Amino acid sequence: MIEGIFIAIRTFLEAGGDVLYLIAAATFLMWALIFERAWYINREHVQDVGRALTYWEGREERKSAYARMIRQRLISEVNARLSNNMGFIKTLISLLPLLGLLGTVTGMVQVFEAMNTTGGNARTMAAGVSAATIPTMSGMVATLSGVLANTFLTSKVASESDHIKDSMTMDH
Numbered sequence: 001m002i003e004g005i006f007i008a009i010r011t012f013l014e015a016g017g018d019v020l021y022l023i024a025a026a027t028f029l030m031w032a033l034i035f036e037r038a039w040y041i042n043r044e045h046v047q048d049v050g051r052a053l054t055y056w057e058g059r060e061e062r063k064s065a066y067a068r069m070i071r072q073r074l075i076s077e078v079n080a081r082l083s084n085n086m087g088f089i090k091t092l093i094s095l096l097p098l099l100g101l102l103g104t105v106t107g108m109v110q111v112f113e114a115m116n117t118t119g120g121n122a123r124t125m126a127a128g129v130s131a132a133t134i135p136t137m138s139g140m141v142a143t144l145s146g147v148l149a150n151t152f153l154t155s156k157v158a159s160e161s162d163h164i165k166d167s168m169t170m171d172h
Helices: 002-016 019-057 065-082 086-118 122-167
Strands: none
Touching: 002 019, 002 122, 019 065, 019 086, 019 122, 065 122, 086 122
């Protein structure tokens, strides 16, 4: 059964052309970063917020301009770690459809080469059409999955950022 899955994947990659390897690598990297951000937000971010709040709550004075700058620095440090790699995830999401279009172009080149060498043999043209459509579809599917995950992560980052600001009160 597992061997059949590997054969199906190999057949899919061969039918889509070399650009599919780029799409697969970019998709893998994108999802690795998405999982890393989800792990960070659910595990390590809580500790970062706890350390910042402990430091802030341990201060005697919290109303001066100096205290406001310390509060802003603590919030900025937590937010910087919170939003780490989010821009790179968005870049990969933007890159995936372009890689799909690159696959379309290379597949169409195969179609034109087949038409030139065989005079329009339908079998050789079909391989080129397959190599043109599979990368486009793969790039779009990977993009859509990344957009959904990025939307969730972006809203989570925004709510956690608001939470840290609300938690550090200036009273005292």
